[in-house]
Amino acid sequence: MLNIALFGPPGAGKGTQSEFLINKYNLFYISTGDLLRKELKEETKLGLEAKSIIASGGLVSDEIIVQIIEKTITENPDSNGFLFDGFPRTYIQAYILEGLMIKLNTSLNCLISLEVDEEVSVQRLLNRGKTSGRADDNEVVIRNRLKEYNDKTLPVLQFYKDKGIYFEVKGDDSIEEVNANIQGIIKEELNKSLFNLVLF
Numbered sequence: 001m002l003n004i005a006l007f008g009p010p011g012a013g014k015g016t017q018s019e020f021l022i023n024k025y026n027l028f029y030i031s032t033g034d035l036l037r038k039e040l041k042e043e044t045k046l047g048l049e050a051k052s053i054i055a056s057g058g059l060v061s062d063e064i065i066v067q068i069i070e071k072t073i074t075e076n077p078d079s080n081g082f083l084f085d086g087f088p089r090t091y092i093q094a095y096i097l098e099g100l101m102i103k104l105n106t107s108l109n110c111l112i113s114l115e116v117d118e119e120v121s122v123q124r125l126l127n128r129g130k131t132s133g134r135a136d137d138n139e140v141v142i143r144n145r146l147k148e149y150n151d152k153t154l155p156v157l158q159f160y161k162d163k164g165i166y167f168e169v170k171g172d173d174s175i176e177e178v179n180a181n182i183q184g185i186i187k188e189e190l191n192k193s194l195f196n197l198v199l200f
């Protein structure tokens with residue numbers, strides 16, 4: 001299986017790159033942001049619980065995230081693996097992901113972090129906000145999302161650095177260049193897995 005997590009601040013391009021990757025590698029897409037917005041739209045109990053937190057740019061509780069992931073993940077996906085977008089965002093979520101991977105008898109191959117300057121993120125999201133209809137794409141909330149990212153999510157990178165599966169990609173290059181760099185990392189990881197398979 002090929003399991004990837006795309007990491008990075010709001011507006012880094014995680015969703016944009018995910019679209020290419022899920023088609024190219026036939027991956028089962030899990031975006032916790034999209035799943036939460038679906039719950040919100042359907043006015044479910046979880047959606048209503050998360051509503052005010054998303055609107056303010058805060059992080060939804062780990063308990064809610066576990067519930068939406070468990071609702072979505074399937075033990076035998078009709079795909080080559082999983083692509084996680086915007087998950088994990090806390091240390092607890094990183095451990096939850098570890099548990100999930102073990103339960104599915106697989107492991108995360110790589111966590112790819114898209115690095116962009118904060119002001120690039122802000123500008124991109126303000127532009128997206130003009131057409132996306134996302135209530136959290138306004139400057140006050142964007143800045144709070146960035147603060148949450150810096151305070152609570154960024155430290156999680158150490159977990160993946162320690163595991164040796166952390167990769168960094170410059171996110172402010174063109175969409176095509178970012179995509180080519182991500183694919184370069186995935187190709188190397190696939191070659192490594194193939195090598196290990198042949199060797200052992």
Ligand code: AP5
Pocket residue numbers: 008009010011012013014015016017032033034036053054055057058059060061065085086087088089093124125127128136145171172173174175176178
């Ligand atoms: P979520 O939906 O995950 O939002 P986010 O992380 O803030 O990320 P975005 O979707 O805003 O940005 P992106 O990196 O996907 O960028 P995109 O590709 O769209 O989360 C929303 C909220 O849900 C959170 O604030 C939180 O409350 C809650 N939540 C979600 N997951 C959670 C979790 N695990 N735990 C707790 N709470 C959680 O690109 C942005 C724009 O830039 C687009 O217009 C795009 O066209 C453009 N663009 C992209 N790449 C480029 C490029 N290379 N050059 C130029 N423009 C580009």
